[in-house]
Amino acid sequence: MVRWTKTLEIRSSPHIAGGKSVNAIMFNVVLALLPVTAFAVYAFGLAALITLGTAVTSCLVTEHLLCRLTGRNSSVGDWSVVVTGLLYGLTLPPGLAVWMVAVGGVMAVGLGKFLFGGLGYNPFNPALVGRALLQAAFPVAMTTWPTMPVDRFTQLPSSTLAWPFTKPVYDSISGATPLAGWKFDRVMTEPTDLLLGYVSGSTGETCALLILLGGVYLVMRKIMSWRIPVTIFLTVALCSGLLQLIDPAKYAGPLFMLFSGGLMLGAVFMATDMVASPMTHLGCELYGVLIGLLVVVIRVWGGMPEGVMYAILLGNAVSPHIDNWIQPRVYGTKKRRQTP
C-alpha cells in the first residue's frame, strides 16, 4: 500500500491554461515598440532619450506610489505601465521640458488609469489622456518641433532643461511637421521621407515603416487584432482619396494622409489598447471606421493640423457603447441580440 503524503488539490476545470498572460502581452508590446524607440533616439538624440526616460519613469513612479497609498500590491511589474509610459513619451515633441513631461506622466497614470480603478478599467488610453492634458495646458510647447541637429548626441536643447513652471526657451530653429506644413503653408513632404521618418514630429511618430513592423510583429504573435489598424487605414485612405478626386489642389492624397503625423503610431499602438477598444470583430471594424472618419474630419476641416489623438479618445468613449450594441450571435439563436 502506498502512503499518500501529498495533499491533492481540487480545482475547477480546465486544468490546463494556454495562451499568454497579461505580462507576456504587455512585454511583447514593449518589444514591438523598441525599433520605433531606437529610431526616435537616433533621430532626435539626447532630447528623445531624456523625454522617453522621463515619461516612463514618471508613469512607473506614479503607479507605484498610488498602489502604495491605496494599500494594493504594486502593479508595476506587469509591464502595462511601461507600455503606457513609452507610448506617452513617443507622442511628445522631443524637446519638451522635462518638468512638463513628468507632469503629463503623473496625469496619464493618475487621471487616465488609476482614478478609474487601474489596469482593465481605464475608459481612455492613458497615454493619450496625459498627452491631451499637456496639449491643453501647454499648447505652444506641444507644437514646437525641433529638427534633427547634427550635434543631437552631444547637446541637449535648452528647452529640455527649463526650470519647472518657467517657459522653455528654444534655441534651435523649429521645423514644421508635414501636416502643419501642408495645412498652413501648402508644403507637401515626399512620401519616402514620411515612410523613413526624415521629418520633424513627435518623438516616435516619424518612421512609419518601423511602426508597421512592430504592428506586424504583434499581429503575427496573435496578440493584436489586425482589424482596428486596417479599418482605420482603409477609411482614411478612402475618404482622402475621394476628397482628392474632388479637388487635388485643396486636399492631400491618401499616401500623405496615411504616413504623416501620428496616424501610424495611433492606429497601430494607441487605438488598439485592449481595454479601451471593442471586443467583437464587427465592433472593432466599426470603431476603426469611426476613428478613421474623425481623423479625416479633424485634419481637413478642423483648426488643428493633427487630429489622431482626439479621434482615438472619442473612439474610446464610444467603445463601451459599441460593445453594448454589438453582441455576438449566440449559436442556435436566430439573430444578433441587442442589449436593451
Place this chain on the structure above:
Amino acid sequence: MNIFRSKTFAHGIHPPESKDDTSGLPIRQFPFAPSLVVPLSQHIGKPAVAVVREGQEVTRGQCIAKHDGFVSVAMHAPASGIVCHIGLTPSITGKMVPGIFIEPFPASTQEIMEGAACDASTADSEEIVAAVQQAGVVGLGGAGFPTHAKLRIPEGKFVDTLVINGAECEPYLTTDHRVMLEHSVDVMAGIPYLMKATGATRTIIAVEANKPDAAETLRATIPDGSGIELEVLPVKYPQGAEKLLITALLDREIPSGGLPLDVHALCVNVATTAEIGQLLPHGKGIQERVITVGGPAVKNKGNYRIQIGTPLRFVLETVGVEDDITRVFLGGPMMGQAVSSLDIPITKGTTGVIAFTTRETGFRDGHPQYPCIRCGYCVDACPIFLNPSQLGLLAEQDHYRRMVDDFHLMDCFECGCCTFVCPSHIPLVQQFRIAKAAVRKMKVTA
C-alpha cells in the same frame, strides 16, 4: 451547401494534444480490485434499483440492479463474487451515493454471463431500445446520458443522419482512438443497431486528423452499401461536443436549448457504439470499459480495460504515481472533474484518469489573477459565440439573472476555451458554474 466550406466549426482552440504517451499503447486488461463498488446512479436520470441482497453471490455480468422508469439503465456485476454490503459510497460530485459493494472471488475464472441475444437483422426498433437499456449502455464519452433514451424517436420527429463521434478532442485521452483501432469490427457491428432503432439512412463516423491510423482501420472495415461514411476532420477543441460536431459535419445549427433531433441528427460516441456491437449479440451488460490512465504524474501510463466500480486508489496504486502528484481528475484536462477523494469508483462515464504534477498545474499559481483587460480573446475562442468577458464581469457582481436572460448563460456547456485563453487567469468557467447553480436554485425556490 457551400462547397468551399471546410468541415469544421467556428472559433475553438488548439490546446497541446499530449496524446503521444498513450496513443500507441494497446488496450490491456486491468487487474481486479479486492473490493468493487457499483454506484446505482452512473447516468443522468433515475438511479437503478438493486435486485441483490447483502451476502448474495453474483456472477460476472449478472444484472444486479434494474432500471427504474424509462430514463434509467440496468447495472451488471463487474466480477463474480459476493455482495458484501449495500450502502453509501463517495462519488465524483462530492456527495455520498448508494452503491453495491462486491468482493470478487480470488479464484474465479471471471467468465461473463450471457443473456438473451438481440440480433440487428431480426429485432425491431423497440426491441433494440429495450436491449440497449437492459445492457446498461450510457454515453461513454463522459456525459452518461442513457443511450436508449436517445434512440427512441418521438412521434412526428425523424432522424436522417447518425453521427458516430470519434473526435476525441480532449488532450491526453486516447481511449476512443484505441477502441477505433482495435475494435473497428465492434463499431461496425454496433452501427446497424443504431440505424435500425432510429431509422437513419446515413451514418457518418467522424475522426479527427490526428488519428490517421484509426481512420484507415475504420475505412477498411466499412461494409459495402451500408450507408456508412467516414469523415476526417481538422483537429480542433471542442470538436467532440455533439452540437459542434453536427455543425461541422452537416452545417446544421441546433437551436438554443434544443437537441440534435431538432435538426434530424443523432450523435453517439464511438466507444458506446462499439460497446453496443459487442454486448447486444450476446445479451451481455457493461461490466468494464476502456480508460486512459495517464498524465505526467502516472508511471505506467496506458489504455486499460478497467472493471466498473474499481476504486480510484487501486487504479493509481497499480500504475504507480510520481512523488510530486498534485492533482487527479476524471476525464480530460479541459472538462474533467478534479477528484476530492480517492475512494470514488470508476463509473461508466469515466473516460480517463489523468494525474498532474506541480509542473503542469503551476501556471496559474505562479501568476496573480488580473482584472479583465477586455482583450476579447475569450470572445474569439467561445465555440457557441457567447461573450465570456461580459458574463465574467456580471458574475463578479452576482447579476446571475441577467447572465441567463440577456447573455444566454444556459447555452454554455463549460468547454473551458475561454478560461484556457484568458491572459488574466480569470476562472470564468467556475464563475459560470456557480451562476448556473444559483439560477437553478432560484427557479426551484421561486
